[in-house]
Amino acid sequence: MVSSARGTYDFVVAANRLPVDRHVEPDGTTTWQTSPGGLVTAMESVMRDREGAWVGWAGFPGEAPEPFDDGPLRLVPVPLSAEEIADYYEGFSNDTLWPLYHDVIVPPTFHRSWWHCYRAVNERFAEAVCEVAAEGATVWVHDYQLQLVPAMVRDRRPDLRIGWFNHIPFPPVELFAQLPWRASILRGLLGADFLGFQRPDDARNFRRACRAVLGARAAGDQVRWDGTDDGRTGAGPRTVRAASVPISIDASGFQRLADSPEVCERAREIRESLGDPDVVLMGVDRLDYTKGIRHRLRAIGELFEDGDIAPPDVTFVQVATPSRERVEAYRTLREQIEATVGRINGDFSHLGDTAVHYLHQSYPREEMAALFQVADVMLVTPLRDGMNLVAKEYVTARHDGGGALVLSEFTGAAEELRAAYLCNPHDIEGLKETIVRAIRDDPAEKSRRMAALRRRVRRHDVQTWAEEFLAALASAPQRPRGRSRR
Template identity: 35%
Template sequence: MRLILRFGGIAILVAAIVILAVLPFATSFVEQWSRRDVELRSRLVFSTARDQVVELLAHNDSAQVEKLFERIATDERVLAIGYCEGQQLRFQTKNMPSFFSCAQAAQSDGESSFTIREQGGNTLISAFPLNVNGRAGHLVVLHDMSFVERRGTQARSSILLALAGVALGAAALVATIALLIMRRWVASIRQAMENARTGTPTPSVDEDLPAIGKEIHDVLQELDATRRTIEAAHTDWNPETLRATLSNELSGSEVIVVSNREPYIHNRTEDGIVLQIPASGLVAALEPVTRACGGTWIAHGSGTADRESVDAYDRVAVPPDNPSYTLRRVWLTEEEQEGYYYGAANEGLWPLCHIAFVRPAFRESDWRMYRAVNEKFAEAVVAEAKREDPVILVQDYHFALLPRMIRERLPRATIVTFWHIPWPNAETFGICPWREEIVDGLLGSSILGFHTQAHCNHFLDAVDTYVESRIDRERDSVTYGGEETLIRPYPISIEWPPTALAGQKSIEECRHAVRQRLGLPPDMRIGVGIERFDYTKGIIDRMQVIDNLFTEYPEWKGRFVFVQVAAPTRSKLASYRQLQEEAEALARDINTRHGTEGYEPIKLLIRHHGPDQVFELFRAADICVVSSLHDGMNLVAKEFVAARDDESGVLILSAFAGASRELSEALIVNPYNAHAMGEAFNRALTMPPEEQRERMRLMRDQVRERNVYRWAGQMLLAASRLRKRLRIRRLIAAGRRRASANA
């Protein structure tokens, strides 16, 4: 119905334009025709009265001249008649207007006509030359032209009514034709949907509209296949499932991953070039996914030997032992790294998004560099894209502006952005000087993912507060600039089973190896904490809890050691350097006060540990502590659970880490409450093996089912469904255009 009204409206609009264009010409025609008619009448009057006027003027019979003029002036169209001799008006009728002057008639020696507009009306003056007794003069006839305006108004009204009737008739005809076409088109779509629902094959046809119905039928079948894939793979997500899903749902699609951190780093050492896998939750989550789906990973090349390890196009095939995807490195200058990474990202956005009571630093120079680096990565994406509609996975807070930049260059791309850190509430986010630009950049995404629904809600509140948009709370979507962005929670996870678990020894062998390496007796209980040196991880608070534990439960002295692994990170930033120095000083103080000769309660290991070493520590530990002050998810908690195939060990988990929403069987703690955390330590160390197994079994089931392949699969399937919906919309739009053309 809307389309029919549109067709009818267009027909009426066209008719209105025609009427507006025709009316001025019609009015002009009426005026010209009326003027010619009056001029003809004046000439007829002159021809009829000329001889009589000449004779009366020759005899200077003024009385008869005036009678003759008055008789002629009785014509309703004639306003007045007069005779000019030179520039003197000798004879005139009583209605001769005061504005008339013989000087106007004397300007021409021959016959002439001109119009004078006075007192709101037009008067046509026709002057005819006469020669009386050798004296030149002019007989002038004046006509009132007001009737011309009345005649023009009548003509315009008649033409307007006639054209309006034609326009309405044309609009009705066009609407009727459009209705017939639309009914046929809608019937085709309905039949296609019914065939898709019942599984009936769609017959092949040559006509355009049924062909569109067949295409929509095919797309609906693909959407139904997506649903069946999700149901079939619901409980067993693995690399094969993910590859099969991508093959079915995104067949022929190009997948590009963009992150700041690269999955493999080449560094130059005294022993030559060594390959390092960085300690990054993002890398741990995405690397197995990228191996499963292939494609290209674009990242900053930060290794000292990275340039030596790429080809002429800055690409290297990874993993080295079994290449399955391409790593494309982007080079940043020292100035770019300082402004974009250390400045805007980690002194600005990182503390802004984490409630760790560290004040963000906002510098305009950093933001300019952040924007420039995002532009550089956008250009790299375009250079690597082999299709106009790739699937692009943009990762984390380093690239808040990148989705919009990609959208401007590749408008048909499906952009899935995942924000790996928390999103603050709208009031907190409001202190950011670049809040509108950040929101605009992220809304360039097709799908924007966060770890939890709470983070999604915070983002929607920020959009509602700071930009003009339309928010659909039921669908969790934002329509901005005519484009829709879906906002979804996708809790990130780890691969299952973890690759690092494959080469591990038994639990007892791991315990023996760790105790021997750290110089611990066989009966020593072990707690572990493994993370980067970051103020959001609560390392200082955790050490203070251990101090409190030994004060309130002194029986654990000499029987419990806490191994804190902390990889140095962002050491150029003062807050991170101070954290490391404070942690080292606190560990020395606690070891001095609670340790003895040969016994250190805290083993602080400040260096990078590879995945195999980390899993060995997990398997050797009695408890694992994740006491983040604020964390998007924290994969260390899930890695510990995955490492414990013996179903023993206790996880102490911060309530402010996203993982606490899924691993509710852990001991959930408030990291700011030292006393309560000390109680949790004591409870974990005294927990019966049966309770440990029950809790660990439930958590392992959770991590197994909700692994990283499911996380990636959900996002990619959402991208697939979105692409198919857009394809249906394009088909419908194409059908409408064809219907319009046929009409």
Template identity: 40%
Template sequence: MRKTIIVSNRLPVKITEKDGEFSLQASEGGLATGLGSIYREGNNIWLGWPGQEITDPKQQEKITRQLRQMNLMPVFLTQEEINNFYEGFSNETLWPVFHYMAVYARYDQGYWDAYYQVNKKFRDIVMQVAEQGDIIWIHDYQLLLLPGMLRAEMPEISIGFFNHIPFPSYELFRLIPWRAELVEGMLGADLLGFHTFDDTRHFLNAVSRILPVNTSANVVSYNDRTVVVETFPMGIDFNKFSALGNDPGVKHQLQNLQENFQQERMVLSIDRLDYSKGILQRLQAFELLLQLHPEYVGKVVLYMIVVPSRDTVPQYKELRDEIDKLVGNINARFRTLSWHPVQYFYRSFPVEVLAALYNYADICLVTPMRDGMNLVSKEYVASRNNNDGVLILSEMAGASKELIDAIIVNPNNIGAITRAIVDALNMPLPEQQRRMKQMRQLVSKFNINHWVKLFMTRLEEVNEMQQNMLARRVNQETAVLIRQQYRKSKRRIIFLDYDGTLVGFQSNIDMAAPDPDLYQLLRELAAYPGNDIVMISGRKHETLGEWFGHLPLDLIAEHGAWQKTKEGEWYQLPGLTDKWKQEILPMLEQATDRTPGSFVEEKSYSLVWHYRKVESGLGELRANELMNTLRYYTQEKGLQVLPGDKVIEVKNIEINKGKAALSWLNHKKYDFIMAMGDDVTDEDIFKALPPKAITIKVGSQVSAAQYYLRSHHEVRHLLRTLKTVHLEV
């Protein structure tokens, strides 16, 4: 029976040890709540580290049995693995780089080796329970290699991956020595999810720059698979936080807060100890508030909770010391006998206390330097049942893309945070309610269950799309059908594009000359009785003539402007003019002057701007600019602008590979027609040929062609199999 396997670094349990005995308690974190609807059902399972080093095999066996009753499965890690994989590579390499704090990153080979081995350990345990037809959903930055490792073992299985922290821009990601291995691992998934569109864009940019892959919009074509990259902003359990306000325990805590603070206005700050959270800047902003606005002395308090985290690591210990010092300085400078400006707690609190604080605080101050989503902001909003209160939110938190009715600030701008606090303290109740109502509606709708459902539905859609694409690939079965049609027919015509179809692309266009193997293949195909082989290319007719004039091939050059039968001489399409070039050429030359690595190629009746050698990104930018300019000038001149693979071509509208191919079909009756091409211009052939024709797109699955192949190597292989039919006959 089909099941869903959730994989994360940690299991949703708390393990406590007493006198050598371990006891388990289910965790109530946001992710555990949302995924509870999945992993607790049927034979579904959640797999991860239980959070403790357990080395005794008997204890491991006992805990495994207990966990299996909760639909959980443990991955036991040694202390050394925890140190190097989790504390090391995950938190000292990936965490700082992904949070734009690359100055703290350590690129240690030992860390990487441990990260690789632990991902392998996770793979082996997933393999023990995974079966064909299952869905695997992998979570977060500790397991970036796992999708690829599983894909290698189970090519047909459905894999989703979600990254819960930001994904950095390419300029930062490229600093990691193992960057290619990381993105290759991630691309093992069918669907990759990120919190924000920025993260999605950064990932797509990194992939296209690091690997030789094709990306189109949010789709990556990798290893003959379509990988979809989407944005899924994560939500919270809205109903839980909204209902907590009526909980007796929370009401009791709320009463205590009212007695302790009475007339004081509360600014709430809750964070884990981390340099990405902007805690020091928040304190500096509050200090500036008391300095510039003495009227708030004794009337406003900053209630700051910092949850302990990795404080044995030097950067974290240093950060904690700085927080302690700054809190001490503010309190020493501004406190009165009855008032402490900063109420600072370095510990975690139960959810009832947090809910009471969310309900009581006038302002929630959430200003991380960088954060994947930040659920504290959403928890505060969900708790405000009276639609009052003000949220001040960093523009660097993923939540800021959704909670646009918060006061949005740059966390590096201390003055702006101070002004935001003043604005929040003075915001009229109707304005508070207008903003909070909008945010509550959004947090209520896009809750954790909505997020889970959205991701799983999209994963199913992606798998369906992949199956449709797979059906179009020329596989062994399809190749047999093509050979059968070829064998039965008496008169055959095969249209072949050149660049990208029979040979790979070269940065220097003159270096893509035919090799002996290709000459031999074409010679044997063309020599067989009943075969007409037509080379149909955008290349100059002089070049095609030089390369293939000695072979018994028909040649169509410059997309159809020049044509030549195997027995005849070159002739050009009548009625063509090149007078337009004098107006268009300066535009292309101007683009060339602004773009190092680009050049202009002039053909008889077309001009081509090449940018294959241009820096990635810059070439695309200039190409888009040039396309927009050219479209404006060519609309009424009978010209066509064609974007190709790292080229833009301007040509007479009468010149068309489709028309040229049809003119060849008018000469004779063929009972086998096949066309293969890789470019936009080849789409004209695919559309023009009759329905019985076999049309094959090379290198892309998106096409009007019936089938597709991945590369020119596969094209040659298919043509060789046709050649072998001659030997069988």
């Protein structure tokens, strides 16, 4: 709801990116189109019928555009310089926090200059939030890039109701303790009233970190911290609730898309273009070392080598959406994956029969829905993932009741989608056995599993997630409100 007197809003979302991307047309005019990211996809239906403001970076360096409207949403761009993109986003967020929060699959990098930039950018986001938030507004902060924002907003606007949701895992304290600025991160998060996590383990990891690092007390899902009035952001006694609220998708909307005649026809075209194989194995991931693509390719290569699968009867399609290509670890990963794909195809493909189709590009949602319908076995096998919405989109798209989902135990989705073919992606032999079982299992068994998966996603969709999060935020422990510092 808009507070027209001051141009402020009763509901404010803060995320690293705005939900739109800028496109410059050949004639020089500028248009804004919905972003393809997972957060935007999840939040799109939540915000569709809700007036509010969204604070985020516009996606390009330099001066930010003036705030503008996108339907009922007021979009408030936050400027980032090229240096800040390198230090705050590519550096601290994605070369320090991301690997640390994903089991240190690659070693995190610690630079003091990155930390100072991260803090400065979080200050800028907090100021923007406070500018557009009405008195007593609800503020929903998202993800690991903005972990200092809750306390920074609280320090300026104690009248606000502040929630934060973590879309990625939160690490065990034994890993989190490596972070030189661990106490500052926790103090930043404890500025919120309610902290939402994908899995119960993530919430427990956070509460354990608060005990170990800050000396806080934890009882049930609440953290009680006395704080100290030492001038640092986030100081002061508080009680914060930290619990699991797993994210989901707009199941009804995605099913309507998948059911459309255009998408069904496109699925038929894709399968025909692949040579109409008996079995299409598929992986759909952002190109990231957490997604287990190298392990998956190793398992696929060995299955071809062992003779368990062979083209043209079986083919594997790997969609790898480009990601963070200026970060060295990602450039190296791409080179390794492309070399492995080349080796497998060199060894096992024949003229007209390709063993592995590798697609390093982004696709619109319509194309993804068609690809999901083509996949007889979907391989969702990350080494660590907060949730993985691809798994939920896949089962939703399979309106025919067919298909099979091979799912890593180390995704948040595995907590809910227990009827999937669960696997340990580190165990290559076990992964191979699970893939073969998903291919060869009795059709009735696969149909039973898929029906159970579809029921779960349908009953726990993104609207349920948003309602549960906002209800938890509204009922979180109250604190006396101080004066706003604008």
